[in-house]
Amino acid sequence: xxxxxxxxxxxxxxxxxxxxxxxxxxxxxxxxxxxxxxxxxxxxxxxxxxxxxxxxxxxxxxxxxxxxxxxxxxxxxxxxxxxxxxxxxxxxxxxxxxxxxxxxxxxxxxxxxxxxxxxxxxxxxxxx
Amino acid sequence: xxxxxxxxxxxxxxxxxxxxxxxxxxxxxxxxxxxxxxxxxxxxxxxxxxxxxxxxxxxxxxxxxxxxxxxxxxxxxxxxxxxxxxxxxxxxxxxxxxxxxxxxxxxxxxxxxxxxxxxxxxxxxxxxxxxxxxxxxxxxxxxxxxxxxxxxxxxxxxxxxxxxxxxxxxxxxxxxxxxxxxxxxxxxxxxxxxxxxxxxxxxxxxxxxxxxxxxxxxxxxxxxxxxxxxxxxxxxxxxxxxxxxxxxxxxxxxxxxxxxxxxxxxxxxxxxxxxxxxxxxxxxxxxxxxxxxxxxxxxxxxxxxxxxxxxxxxxxxxxxxxxxxxxxxxxxxxxxxxxxxxxxxxxxxxxxxxxxxxxxxxxxxxxxxxxxxxxxxxxxxxxxxxxxxxxxxxxxxxxxxxxxxxxxxxxxxxxxxxx
Numbered sequence: 001x002x003x004x005x006x007x008x009x010x011x012x013x014x015x016x017x018x019x020x021x022x023x024x025x026x027x028x029x030x031x032x033x034x035x036x037x038x039x040x041x042x043x044x045x046x047x048x049x050x051x052x053x054x055x056x057x058x059x060x061x062x063x064x065x066x067x068x069x070x071x072x073x074x075x076x077x078x079x080x081x082x083x084x085x086x087x088x089x090x091x092x093x094x095x096x097x098x099x100x101x102x103x104x105x106x107x108x109x110x111x112x113x114x115x116x117x118x119x120x121x122x123x124x125x126x127x128x
Numbered sequence: 129x130x131x132x133x134x135x136x137x138x139x140x141x142x143x144x145x146x147x148x149x150x151x152x153x154x155x156x157x158x159x160x161x162x163x164x165x166x167x168x169x170x171x172x173x174x175x176x177x178x179x180x181x182x183x184x185x186x187x188x189x190x191x192x193x194x195x196x197x198x199x200x201x202x203x204x205x206x207x208x209x210x211x212x213x214x215x216x217x218x219x220x221x222x223x224x225x226x227x228x229x230x231x232x233x234x235x236x237x238x239x240x241x242x243x244x245x246x247x248x249x250x251x252x253x254x255x256x257x258x259x260x261x262x263x264x265x266x267x268x269x270x271x272x273x274x275x276x277x278x279x280x281x282x283x284x285x286x287x288x289x290x291x292x293x294x295x296x297x298x299x300x301x302x303x304x305x306x307x308x309x310x311x312x313x314x315x316x317x318x319x320x321x322x323x324x325x326x327x328x329x330x331x332x333x334x335x336x337x338x339x340x341x342x343x344x345x346x347x348x349x350x351x352x353x354x355x356x357x358x359x360x361x362x363x364x365x366x367x368x369x370x371x372x373x374x375x376x377x378x379x380x381x382x383x384x385x386x387x388x389x390x391x392x393x394x395x396x397x398x399x400x401x402x403x404x405x406x407x408x409x410x411x412x413x414x415x416x417x418x419x420x421x422x423x424x425x426x427x428x429x430x431x432x433x434x435x436x437x438x439x440x441x442x443x444x445x446x447x448x449x450x451x452x453x454x455x456x457x458x459x460x461x462x463x464x465x466x467x468x469x470x471x472x473x474x475x476x477x478x479x480x481x482x483x484x485x486x487x488x489x490x491x492x493x494x495x496x497x498x499x500x501x502x503x504x505x506x507x508x509x510x511x512x513x514x515x516x517x518x519x520x521x522x523x524x525x526x527x528x529x530x531x532x533x534x535x536x537x538x539x540x541x542x543x544x545x546x547x
Contacts, residue, residue: 093309
């Protein structure tokens with residue numbers, strides 16, 4: 001069993017006409033609830049979440065032993081991760097099938113990325 | 129090269145061994161990927177086994193089942209080499225899960241090491257997985273299934289060997305990291321998943337266009353791959369269509385150029401067409417028509433079948449070709465299909481009609497040499513020589529190879545010389 005990150009991006013457009021109507025939002029939420037129930041039943045769902053926008057982000061860095069805070073996101077770009085799932089899947093085909101379902105629910109492209117390791121690093125260290 | 133006295137068959141044996149290597153490479157890698165679950169381990173093991181085989185076979189002759197011999201030797205050596213490492217113990221476990229045994233002599237036939245034809249199918253679906261970009265799909269297919277060297281592939285695609293090695297490395301990394309599965313897609317997805325496989329094979333064939341010998345390698349490999357796809361998936365008619373299309377194209381290669389100069393279909397010496405390839409291609413096309421599940425490759429093959437069935441250019445059944453292009457356009461509405469249809473229309477309805485149709489797609493295909501060449505031919509036939517000359521010059525500008533460029537330049541010069 002492998003784990004994959006399914007993420008979706010929001011794109012800053014400054015165009016409010018793209019906002020879905022409240023009726024569409026309701027329908028989308030119903031679809032997401034149903035999909036997450038399906039993920040739970042099949043043991044696919046590990047974790048997921050919906051993120052606040054980049055305006056709510058802070059970057060913390062360690063500069064010459066001093067902790068420095070910077071307002072805003074790390075990467076200055078128009079695209080930001082809006083939400084994600086971490087799922088269990090047998091292989092890429094299974095992960096891609098789930099990504100297809102998520103994409104259908106939220107009407108956005110979904111990026112699928114395999115984890116090289118998950119959990120605590122100590123759990124991922126080789127015995128030798 | 130003369131063989132040394134006393135060992136008269138050595139040279140012959142060496143070239144036979146090389147031919148066998150080429151033949152069994154894809155099969156052996158595919159089987160070992162199943163056994164070990166790792167492409168790089170499988171490739172290295174097969175290379176090792178080839179070194180052993182080159183020695184042994186030269187002395188003892190080629191064994192009755194060379195593919196099985198290579199697989200068993202490769203498997204044993206991979207386990208042996210890694211035995212003392214964690215990876216080796218893992219490999220041994222993985223291998224014994226499949227075969228239920230550990231090391232054994234390559235001369236003792238074991239059923240589980242028998243290459244299964246399905247292994248190659250699994251591997252081609254892995255290589256042509258839609259999560260990989262087309263360039264990577266092509267490179268992997270040629271390397272792993274075709275057994276072409278990195279250098280040969282690099283030459284075929286006009287990139288450096290280092291760049292091709294990097295491309296293959298990245299593709300293999302993604303297969304492993306993302307866990308792209310090694311299996312034949314289930315029935316409902318099969319036809320859909322076969323599409324990139326067939327387009328990769330056709331891309332390989334087209335990359336082999338031209339006269340150079342290293343190009344012909346690509347064409348022959350594409351035909352060989354398509355033959356095994358048809359043998360392994362006889363129900364998939366598009367596979368048969370692709371094979372027929374390539375065979376019929378290939379049949380005309382001997383007549384397509386004389387002393388390096390292009391000979392148009394109209395002027396080709398049809399006695400130089402390869403009748404055996406035409407026979408095979410026509411039989412496949414007839415079989416596809418009987419099964420009546422048409423698709424883009426089958427329709428393109430049917431068009432080539434009409435060309436190959438005509439004794440002369442004038443005897444070509446052009447209305448039939450236009451009708452087939454209509455079908456093709458409804459399945460694949462691209463400007464290139466429209467271009468080829470317009471060329472056929474010039475034979476049924478005349479050049480004025482054809483030119484009208486060409487003008488509709490001229491902007492979209494502005495950097496496509498065949499479009500300018502088709503316009504040039506129609507303009508010249510209509511007596512509009514100055515425009516024809518310009519169109520030939522544009523065709524030369526975008527020509528994909530030397531021979532085509534020479535031909536178009538010659539035509540432009542010929543028109544310039546006329547009043």
